Amino acid sequence: MNHKQSKQRTRLLEMLRNHYGHLSAEQVYNKLKEEDKRISLATVYRNLNLLAEQNKINKIEHPTVGSMYDGREYPHYHLHCEACDGLFDIQGLYLNELNDKVETQMKARILTHRIVFEGICESCLKKGSNVDGHLT
């Protein structure tokens, strides 16, 4: 399929690139609507899926909220805080060699991998949250 360039897709990508952190489709939609009321949620979903397939953005399955997106261009892992439900980037820890290892072991072809760490983020630790029993 040949893709044309659309204002909506361009703005969406630009917005994600300039936004640090993770956004849901709905949040992306709301942010874009601030500039142009006429954009639709369907378009946001269509473009998020397209850009994620093209690896121009990252799609992360958030354990409780649905899919989240970020515009980082380098591969990275995520920390999901069970207390505040936040999603945090983990920098400088991408294990390239893992793909080869699994490729050999599974006799498969590995394209990429994702890691999500589960725990309590720095800020929640300071607050002394005890997270509905997980930590008690």
Next chain:
Amino acid sequence: MNHKQSKQRTRLLEMLRNHYGHLSAEQVYNKLKEEDKRISLATVYRNLNLLAEQNKINKIEHPTVGSMYDGREYPHYHLHCEACDGLFDIQGLYLNELNDKVETQMKARILTHRIVFEGICESCLKKGSNVDGHLT
């Protein structure tokens, strides 16, 4: 909350423990219904969530199908095949040290982590699938 033991929950856990592979909530529901018509999907969901929270079963976010569950008792990673959409266990490759590493780096408390590898499984490679453009 104090939990009582119910027939439904017991059977569900037992079934998952004896079933090798991954099942969706719907599939769990159908399997359990074979033995007892009267079980409900809501009960299946409630128990899957409960058992996953208690770490008695694993919940894996399948990229396209929704949540999948397995009854393995040891931690392991998964391979998602983009061709057949299958989910495969990866044995003997659990990196305990990763948790410490991230704990230090993020000043967080890490409880666990999950890895999903994306690629093409052995069987699909043999079939020479070329997966709707991902590999072309």
Next chain:
DNA sequence: TTGGATGCAAAGGTTTTGCAGTAAT
């Protein structure tokens, strides 16, 4: 001009919830 992209609304699929009844402790 042509085919991809959009907006809108409707539909789809998965998961959760309210409630009255049932069963475990």
Next chain:
DNA sequence: ATTACTGCAAAACCTTTGCATCCAA
């Protein structure tokens, strides 16, 4: 006797899709 658990159906949610229109190439 309590209180959690169940079944059922309705509701909630997130995401996708059909279609007529619009717009980029």
